[in-house]
Amino acid sequence: MNWLLNILCILNFLISCTKGQQEYSGNSVLNCKNEYETNYSCNGRNSTCQALLIFKARNPYNSVPGIAALMSSNMSEIARINNVTRLTVFVPEKEVIIPVNCSCSGSYYQAKTMYYISALIETYFVIANNTYQGLSTCNALVRRNEYDEFSLRPGLELQVPLRCACPTAKQAAKGSKYLMTYSIDVGDDILKVGKRFNVSVRNIVEANGFLDENSVLYPFTTILIPLPSEPSNLDTGNENYRKPIRSFSPPPAANSSKGKSKRNIYIGSGVATGFVLLLLVVSWVILLALFKKRDRKFPRKSSSHEDILVEIANIDHVPKVFKFKELKHATRNFDSKNRIKGSVYWGGFKGEILAVKMAITDVSREVNMLHKINHFNLIKLCGYCEHKGCFYLVFEYMKNGSLREWLTRTKSRDTISWKKRIQIALDVANGLHYLHSFTKPGYIHKNINSRNILLDSNIRAKIANFSLAKETDTSGTSWELVGTTGYMAPEYVERGSVTSKMDIYAFGVVLLELVTGKDAVIVEESGEILLSAAVAAIMEGENAEIELDGFIKADMREDDDLGIAFSVANLSLRCLTREPTNRPSMEEIVSCLLKIQVNVHNAKQTSQN
Numbered sequence: 001m002n003w004l005l006n007i008l009c010i011l012n013f014l015i016s017c018t019k020g021q022q023e024y025s026g027n028s029v030l031n032c033k034n035e036y037e038t039n040y041s042c043n044g045r046n047s048t049c050q051a052l053l054i055f056k057a058r059n060p061y062n063s064v065p066g067i068a069a070l071m072s073s074n075m076s077e078i079a080r081i082n083n084v085t086r087l088t089v090f091v092p093e094k095e096v097i098i099p100v101n102c103s104c105s106g107s108y109y110q111a112k113t114m115y116y117i118s119a120l121i122e123t124y125f126v127i128a129n130n131t132y133q134g135l136s137t138c139n140a141l142v143r144r145n146e147y148d149e150f151s152l153r154p155g156l157e158l159q160v161p162l163r164c165a166c167p168t169a170k171q172a173a174k175g176s177k178y179l180m181t182y183s184i185d186v187g188d189d190i191l192k193v194g195k196r197f198n199v200s201v202r203n204i205v206e207a208n209g210f211l212d213e214n215s216v217l218y219p220f221t222t223i224l225i226p227l228p229s230e231p232s233n234l235d236t237g238n239e240n241y242r243k244p245i246r247s248f249s250p251p252p253a254a255n256s257s258k259g260k261s262k263r264n265i266y267i268g269s270g271v272a273t274g275f276v277l278l279l280l281v282v283s284w285v286i287l288l289a290l291f292k293k294r295d296r297k298f299p300r301k302s303s304s305h306e307d308i309l310v311e312i313a314n315i316d317h318v319p320k321v322f323k324f325k326e327l328k329h330a331t332r333n334f335d336s337k338n339r340i341k342g343s344v345y346w347g348g349f350k351g352e353i354l355a356v357k358m359a360i361t362d363v364s365r366e367v368n369m370l371h372k373i374n375h376f377n378l379i380k381l382c383g384y385c386e387h388k389g390c391f392y393l394v395f396e397y398m399k400n401g402s403l404r405e406w407l408t409r410t411k412s413r414d415t416i417s418w419k420k421r422i423q424i425a426l427d428v429a430n431g432l433h434y435l436h437s438f439t440k441p442g443y444i445h446k447n448i449n450s451r452n453i454l455l456d457s458n459i460r461a462k463i464a465n466f467s468l469a470k471e472t473d474t475s476g477t478s479w480e481l482v483g484t485t486g487y488m489a490p491e492y493v494e495r496g497s498v499t500s501k502m503d504i505y506a507f508g509v510v511l512l513e514l515v516t517g518k519d520a521v522i523v524e525e526s527g528e529i530l531l532s533a534a535v536a537a538i539m540e541g542e543n544a545e546i547e548l549d550g551f552i553k554a555d556m557r558e559d560d561d562l563g564i565a566f567s568v569a570n571l572s573l574r575c576l577t578r579e580p581t582n583r584p585s586m587e588e589i590v591s592c593l594l595k596i597q598v599n600v601h602n603a604k605q606t607s608q609n
C-alpha cells in the first residue's frame with residue numbers, strides 16, 4: 001500500500017505545481033516534530049492581504065473582545081463582518097469570521113498574534129489544536145518559539161503564526177478576493193463545506209491541491225476557501241448558511257453527477273489524459289480504503305449541529321429571570337445556615353451552588369451592566385429576581401470567600417505562597433484591564449477593595465460588587481463621596497474627580513495587602529494608620545528591604561523571596577502615585593506582574609535544586 005501512496009503523493013505534487021495553489025497538509029499538521037514546517041507558501045499575487053479565519057466561540061474566547069485579543073484582530077472589524085456589536089458574547093460553537101492581516105514571513109504566509117500562557121498544563125499541541133482550533137500548528141509554534149515543550153509555564157509570551165494565504169494571480173483572475181482558513185470539523189467533506197460557504201467544489205479542490213471532491217479531510221486541520229467577497233454573517237442573510245448541515249450528511253455515494261464534476265476539473269486543469277486515468281484508478285483504490293477507515297473513526301455528527309444552529313438566534317448572554325419560589329426553595333427559605341455574609345446566601349439550584357444577594361435598591365443598572373460584560377475575572381451574574389420591591393441577584397458561587405477573609409484566615413505558608421498571591425494580583429489586574437479598556441463604554445469599578453475580590457475553589461480571583469460602577473464616558477466630578485476608606489484616591493477625596501485611575505490607586509492598596517497580609521486600615525492603640533502611608537514611609541527609608549520584611553505579617557513571610565515582596569511593593573507604590581496621570585495603566589501593570597510571576601517560578605526552581 002505504501003508504494004501506492006508514494007505514487008499518489010508524487011502525482012499530487014506534480015499537479016499542485018502546475019496549479020500553483022496551496023497544498024493541503026493533511027494530518028501531518030498534528031505532528032509536532034514534522035520535518036517540514038507546515039506552510040502555506042508565499043505564492044500569492046500580493047505579499048500582504050486581508051485574510052479571513054473561522055473560529056468557533058468557546059469559553060473563555062467567546063466574546064468579540066476576547067477573540068480579538070486572542071487573534072490580534074480588530075474588534076470593530078470582527079463586529080462589522082459578523083453583524084454584531086463590539087460587546088457581543090456568542091453562543092457556544094458559533095462560528096465567527098475573523099479578519100486578519102496576512103503577510104509573508106520568509107517564504108510562508110502567516111498572520112501574527114501573541115499568546116500568553118496562563119495555565120500550567122499547556123503544551124504547544126494543546127495551544128495549536130485546542131486553543132487556536134487548528135488555525136495554527138504545533139509544528140509552527142515549536143519553530144517560532146525558543147522554549148522547549150517542557151519549559152512552557154504561565155506568564156510566557158508565545159509568537160503564534162496563524163495559517164492564512166493571499167489569492168494567487170490565477171485565483172484573483174477568477175474573481176477570488178479572499179482566502180478563508182477553515183478548520184475541518186468531524187464529519188465535514190468538501191461537498192458540504194462548498195455548500196455551506198456557497199463556493200464551488202472545484203474552486204476548493206484547486207485552492208488546496210486536492211485530487212477531487214472525495215479527498216479525505218482530517219478534523220482539526222485547515223483548508224483554504226476562496227471567496228469572491230467578504231462573507232456576510234454566517235447565520236443571517238444567506239439561506240444556504242442556515243440550512244442544517246444534515247441534509248448533506250450521507251457519504252457521497254456513487255452518483256452520476258459526481259463523475260461529471262470530476263471530468264470538468266480534469267479538463268480544466270489540462271493534465272494529460274493518460275495521467276488522469278492512472279491517477280483515477282490509483283486514487284479510487286486508496287480513497288475507498290481510507291473512506292472506510294474514516295467512517296469508523298469519526299462517526300458523523302447527527303442532530304447536535306442542528307441544535308446549535310437553532311440556538312444561534314439568541315446571541316447575547318441574557319441572565320435568567322428567577323421566580324422567587326425558586327430562590328426560596330434553593331436557599332431553604334433564606335435559612336441562617338445558608339447565609340454567607342450580610343444579605344448574601346448560598347443555594348442549591350438543580351445541583352449547582354449559586355450565591356443569592358438581596359438588595360433593597362434598584363439593581364437594574366448593575367444587571368444591565370453585568371449582562372454586557374463577560375470575563376473570567378469578573379463575577380458572573382447568572383440571573384435575578386424582583387419580588388415585592390426587593391431585588392435578588394444570583395451569582396456564581398465563590399467557594400473561598402473574599403480575598404480579605406482568605407488573607408486573615410490562612411495561616412499556612414504553603415497555601416499562601418507567592419505563586420498564588422501573584423496569580424490573584426494578575427486575575428484582578430486582568431479583570432480591571434478588561435473593564436477599563438475592552439468594554440464599550442468602558443467602566444470604572446469605583447470600589448475595588450479586598451472584600452470585593454472573591455476567590456473560587458482554585459483560589460482564582462474575580463472582581464465583584466459593581467453597584468458603584470460608572471461608565472468612563474460619564475466620568476467627571478462627583479461630590480457624593482462613596483467607596484471604602486483606605487482605598488480612595490486623593491483626587492477623588494479632594495476634588496471628587498472620577499477616572500479609571502482611581503481603580504488603579506485602589507488596586508495598589510490591594511497589592512500591598514497581598515504583600516503584607518495587613519488590612520488597608522491598620523488599627524493600633526495610637527489610632528488608625530493607612531497601609532499605603534505606612535508602606536510608603538518604609539520604602540522611602542534607608543533599609544527599605546529589611547524594614548519591609550519586618551513589617552510583613554509573620555505568617556506571610558517567606559525567607560527567600562524578599563526580592564519579590566520588594567518588587568510588588570514597588571509596583572504598588574507606582575499605582576499609589578499622587579498625580580493620577582503618573583500611575584501606570586492596567587496594561588502596564590499586567591505585563592509587570594507577568595514578569596514578576598516568571599521570577600517567582602524561577603526562584604522556586606532554584607530553591608528546589
Ligand SMILES: *[C@@H]1O[C@H](CO)[C@@H](O)[C@H](O)[C@H]1NC(C)=O
Binds near residue numbers: 023024025
Ligand atoms: C511546505 O510543506 C510541504 C508539505 O506540506 C513540504 O513538502 C515542503 O517542503 C514545505 N516547504 C518547506 C520550505 O519546508
Ligand SMILES: *[C@@H]1O[C@H](CO)[C@@H](O)[C@H](O)[C@H]1NC(C)=O
Binds near residue numbers: 045048049
Ligand atoms: C494586490 O496587487 C494588485 C496588483 O498587483 C493590486 O491591484 C491590488 O490592489 C493589490 N491588493 C492589495 C490588497 O494590496
Ligand SMILES: *[C@@H]1O[C@H](CO)[C@@H](O)[C@H](O)[C@H]1NC(C)=O
Binds near residue numbers: 074075076077
Ligand atoms: C480597526 O478598524 C477600524 C475601522 O474598521 C479603524 O478605524 C481602527 O483604527 C482599527 N483599529 C486598529 C487598532 O487598527
Ligand SMILES: *[C@@H]1O[C@H](CO)[C@@H](O)[C@H](O)[C@H]1NC(C)=O
Binds near residue numbers: 083232233236
Ligand atoms: C444585521 O443584524 C440586524 C439585526 O441584528 C439585521 O436587521 C440586519 O439585516 C443584519 N444585516 C445583515 C447584512 O445581515
Ligand SMILES: *[C@@H]1O[C@H](CO)[C@@H](O)[C@H](O)[C@H]1NC(C)=O
Binds near residue numbers: 072073077099100
Ligand atoms: C490590518 O492593518 C491595517 C493597517 O496596516 C489596520 O488598519 C487594520 O485594522 C488591520 N486589520 C486587522 C484585522 O487587524
Ligand SMILES: *[C@@H]1O[C@H](CO)[C@@H](O)[C@H](O)[C@H]1NC(C)=O
Binds near residue numbers: 129220
Ligand atoms: C483537538 O482539538 C479539538 C477541539 O478543537 C478536540 O476536540 C480534540 O480532541 C483535540 N485533539 C486532540 C488529539 O487532543
Ligand SMILES: *[C@@H]1O[C@H](CO)[C@@H](O)[C@H](O)[C@H]1NC(C)=O
Binds near residue numbers: 198238239240
Ligand atoms: C452563491 O454564489 C453564486 C455565485 O457563485 C451566486 O450567484 C449566488 O447568488 C450565491 N447564492 C447565495 C444563496 O448567496
Ligand SMILES: *[C@@H]1O[C@H](CO)[C@@H](O)[C@H](O)[C@H]1NC(C)=O
Binds near residue numbers: 255
Ligand atoms: C444523484 O444526484 C441527483 C441530483 O444530482 C439526485 O437527484 C439523485 O437522487 C442522486 N442519486 C443518488 C443515488 O444519490
